[in-house]
Structure formats: structure tokens, C-alpha cells
Amino acid sequence: MTDAQLRGLLLDCLKLWEIGGTVSAGVGGLVVExxxxxxxxxxxxxxxxxxxxxxxTPWRAAAGRPDRAAPSIVALLSALRNAMEGTGGDRLRVGRL
Incomplete structure (x- = not known):
């Protein structure tokens, strides 16, 4: 995944999570405001x-704590959504009623 693709994904996620914000290139990564x-x-x-x-996160940075690791893009997005207090969006359920 390129930085441009990740930026687009994060922008889409902000919309889905109902969080206003921007995503821009920063030193060594992306910055989500x-x-x-x-x-x-x-x-x-x-x-x-x-x-x-x-x-x-802003709270970890303010406390001088190191970055947190995520093993996958799914784990990263879940952690960010929780930290940003975003909504979960509509859930798709597959199966019989």
C-alpha cells in the first residue's frame, strides 16, 4: 500500500466514522488532524x-510514550477508530435470518 492509498483509505474512514479531519504527509508518515x-x-x-x-495518539504523545504497534491494517484502523471515538458505521451481516 502506497502512502497515497493509505491517505485515501484514512480519509474514507474518517467519513465512515463521522469524524471531521484532514490527512497529510508528515515526517516519516501521515498526520491525521x-x-x-x-x-x-x-x-x-x-x-x-x-x-x-x-x-x-495525542494522549500518548503528551505523556511522552512511544508509538503503538499494529500487526495489520485492520488492527491499525480499529485502534484509530477507537482512539478517535468514531462511530462504527453500519454493520453488514451475512447469513440467514
Whole structure:
């Protein structure tokens, strides 16, 4: 996934989660600015596998704590949605009624 694709995905997620915000390129990653603060997302170096992504929340940054690791894009997006207090969006259920 390129940074441009990740930026587009994060912008789509902000809309789905009903959070106003912007996504821009920052030093070494992407910066997500929301009313709840500034969140950062960056790729993990290949040698750090299984971690694929690192993210930082405004509260962790203010406390001087390191970035959190996420093993997948799904884990990253879930963690960001929870930290940003976004809505879950409509859930699709597949199966018999």
C-alpha cells in the first residue's frame, strides 16, 4: 500500500466514522488532524515484523510514550477508530435470518 492509498483509505474512514479531519504527509508518515487532536501513522521497518504499522495518539504523545504497534491494517484502523471515538458505521451481516 502506497502512502497515497493509505491517505485515501484514512480519509474514507474518517467519513465512515463521522469524524471531521484532514490527512497529510508528515515526517516519516501521515498526520491525521481531528477535533480530538493529532494522530500519526507510519510504516514499521521490515526488520520489525510482525509489526506492520505504528501509530501515535495525542494522549500518548503528551505523556511522552512511544508509538503503538499494529500487526495489520485492520488492527491499525480499529485502534484509530477507537482512539478517535468514531462511530462504527453500519454493520453488514451475512447469513440467514
Amino acid at each position: 481531528t477535533p480530538n487532536g493529532r494522530f500519526t501513522v507510519r510504516r514499521a521497518d521490515p526488520g520489525l515484523r510482525p509489526a506492520r504499522w505504528f501509530y501515535q
